[in-house]
Amino acid sequence: MPETMTAPEPVMDTQPKAQELSLQGALNLALDEILAEDPKALVLGEDVGTLGGVFRVTSGLAAKHGAERVFDTPLAESGILGMSIGLAMAGFHPIPEVQFDGFAYPAVNQIVCQLGRMNYRSRGTLPMPVTLRVPSFGGIRAPEHHGESLEALFAHVPGLKVVSPSDPQQGYSLLKAAxxxxxxxxxxxxxxRYWQKGLVTSTESPADVSGARIARPGKHLTLVAWGAMVSRCIQVAELAAEDGIDIEVLDLRWLKPIDAEALATSVGKTRRAVVVHEAPRTSGLGAEVAQIIIERCFGTLKAPVERVTGFDVPYPSGDLEDEYIPNIDRILFGIQRVLEYKRG
Amino acid sequence: MVDPVAPSDLVELYRLMTAVRQLDLAAISWQRQGLVPAYAPELGQEAAQVGSALAVDVCRDFVFPTYRELGVARACGVDMVEYMSTHKAIWHGGLWNPAETHVAPIQAVVAGSVLHAVGWAHGQTLDAHGEVPEAGYNVAITYLGDGASSQGDVHEAMNFAAIFKAPVVFFVQNNGWAISVPTEKQVAGGSVAARGAGYGIPAIQVDGNEAAAVLEATRRAVAHARAGHGPAIVEAMTYRRGPHATSDDPGRYRTLDEERADGGTDPLVRLRERILAEAAADAAALDAADASGKAEAEAVREGIMALGSRPGAEMFDLVFQEPTDELLRQKANWQEETDHA
Incomplete structure (x- = not known):
């Protein structure tokens, strides 16, 4: 694990300034600025204070913004979420962290039955400006329940919005927007992807944070992905380019709401689509994406929308996770099936 | 120090408790008449509900009820037609404004809002930057029952509250029954209040059918939290004299003789006898309060009769503060197909 860093000073300049940061550093910068700009913002969770989080995303924030605003909670996820809901009712803007995806499960009642419904139940009088940060997906050889992909579960719940950044710039911009x-x-x-670096510009416009983004333009086929799968899909596209196949990579970013227009525009142009996600296939978000594409592009599609996904199995142990997470070969096979598809 | 229960408090308790009794009895008949599909009566818990609610100041404090807190809501000034709207299946949570009344929406998940009270209470200390204000902290009071005490969220809430020294009062109505399961099969050790010792939270078990005792105990608990000493637990030992809900049949799990023996003297009768014995008011004044309660229930019945459905568009409009395009699309489709049909 790299050296932890103290939180960078908030960037208040009006001039856009690019700096190279890891995703972890970009998220840390975003939180630092959020806490500086919004006196009602709070960061809470397990080990987020003195330690700075197990991934160091909250490193230095308690020292800088005070132990009242960046605080450790007891080790209980339902408590963290339930407390955040009460804090929101008291006018705060909590940013709770659940330390690992699999530990969002103990908080499901508070997330699904309470957080997602309080605005509705109270007829809009008790809004819930809560941003729940969840270190997500696999790929780090972690113990059980430390590598889950819960986006379909969250996206299915009325009253929640779901977003996943793919790189440092996205992390910074989307967290500030959320x-x-x-x-x-x-x-x-x-x-x-916490330790992968990229240039981060601290300017913001609505276009930077709303809907999907084209991570790589192309004209033969659209790869739809989010989170960690975006950079893998860009790798795949570079490889395919060597064979003269020009692939567009659409970074979906928002998993609820899904940017249907961006899907229609991209696939309307390429006429072929492959959706890639780490989560199990059955009832995964890939099915939702495929259906949106079919609704919008049925007449122009050259082939059925292909899914390259995790399997309908519990997330495997580290030794097998490279077999589980869509790898470059499996994504290339998916692309090949679409390109070689023949009607009838 | 807390105000001792004054003769005027006894009369106020009676005025509210008899109103609640009339509303509660009326609500059961409204269900039988088909005016509301379902109702969860609080018969027998008037002293616990009104006694505790009178100890909080809803101008500054915040109340987190469950689904059986008609008495609390009435004592806190919630409009009873807006309250009953949830039982008429108009809107989950009720139609009143929680932000204005400081009474949270009806919570159907057992123990669902106990943690919210802790969060809200912690927010009060953050707003005060850890310095107890001269007028003390605003206090959250959260209602739960013996059944709810089995939920893990209650443990998390009590632990969090003690760790953060949050100004919250856990008001437990131990009414003997969680639908069909008696307290002895629900609460190991026999007391929710006894658990306070483990968290370092001061706790008191009180006769929940003695309104003045409930008022005094809850005032002490609120004063403790207000002064910045952290959470407190009040366990009011009461009795659910009616069914769990209008769909329930207590005859399947307890006999009428058991109900009579376990229920004890009606809390309303006990309060009336005490008021008359202490000459805090005369019988005529109490009879007038009873009549006033009956008239109120009748007025609420008329209000419920007149209460119409909410526009279907609200299904979509109230999900988010900022609705998604997809939700707006679904709303437009719904509207178009509804209009067409």
Missing amino acids: ARMPDPVIFMEPKS
Whole structure:
């Protein structure tokens, strides 16, 4: 694990300034700025204070913004979420962390029955500006329950919005956007990408944070992905380019709401699509994406939408996770099936 | 220090408890008449509910009820037609404004809002930056029952509250029954209050059918939290004299003789006898309060009769503060197909 860093000073300049940061550093910068700009923002969770989080995303924040605003809770996820709901009722903007995806399960009642419904139940009088950060997905050889992909579960719940950044810039911009929203956002951080670096510009415009983004333009086929799978799909696209296949990579970013227009525009152009996700296939978000594409592009599709996904198995142990997570070969096979598809 | 229970408090308790009794009895008949599909009566818990609610100041404090807190809601000034709207299946949670009344929406998940009270209470200390204000902290009071005490969230809430020294009062109505399961099969050790010792939370078990005792105990608990000493637990030992809900049949799990023996003297009768014995008010004044309660119940019945459905568009409009495009699309489709049909 790299050296932990003290939180960078908030960037308040009006001039855009690019700096190279890891995803972890970009998220740390975003939280630092959120706490500086919004006096009602709070960071809470297990080990987020003195330690700075097990992934160091909250490193230095308690020292800088005070132990009242960045605080450790007892080790109980339902408590963290339930407390965040009460804090939101008291006018705060909590940013709770659940330390690993699999430990969101103990908080399901509070997330599904309470967080997602309080605005509705109270007829809009008790809004829930809560951003739940969840280190998500696999790829780090972690113990059981430390590598789950819960996006379909969250996206299925009315009243929640779901987003997943794919790189440092996305992490910075999307977290700042999520924290400003008056509704609950599940923020799924690809933990296998925490230490990958990229340029981060601290300017913001609505276009930077709303809907999907084209991570790589192309014209023969659209790869749809989110989180950690985006950079893998870009790798695949570079490989395919050597064979003259020009692939567009659409970084979906928002998993609820899904940017149907961006899907229609991209696949309307390429006429072929492969959806890639780590989560199990059955009832995964790939099915939702495929259906949106079919609704919008049925007449122009050259082949059925292909899914390259995890399997309908419990997330395997580290030795087998490379077999489970869509790898470059499996994604290339998926692309091949679409390109070689013949009608009838 | 807390105000001792004054003669005027006894009369106020009676005025509210008789109103609650009339509303509660009326609500069962409204269900039998088909005016509301279902109702969870609080018969027998009037002293626990009104006594505790009178100890909080809803101008500044915040109340987190379950689904059986008609008495609490009435004592806290919630409009009873808006309260009953949830039982008329108009809107889950009720139609009143929780932000204005400081009474949270009806909570159907047992122990679902206990943690919310802890969070809200912790927020009060954050707002005060850890310095107890001259007028003390605003206090959260959360209601739960013996059944709810089995939920893990209650443990998490009590532990969090003690760790953060949150100004929250856990008000437990131990009414003897969680639907069909008696307290002895629900609460190991026989007392929820006894668990306070493990968390370092001061706790008291009180006769929940003695309104003045409940009021005094809850005032002490609120004063403790207000002064910045952290959470407190009040366990009011009461009795659910009616069914769990209008769909329940207590005859399948307890006999009428058992109900009579376990229920003891009606808390309303006990309060009336005490008021008359202490000459806090005369019988005519109490009879007038009874009549006033009956008239109120009748007015609420008329209000419920007149209460119409909410527009279907609210299904979509109230999910988010900022609705998604997909939700707006679904709403437009729903509207178009509804209009067409």
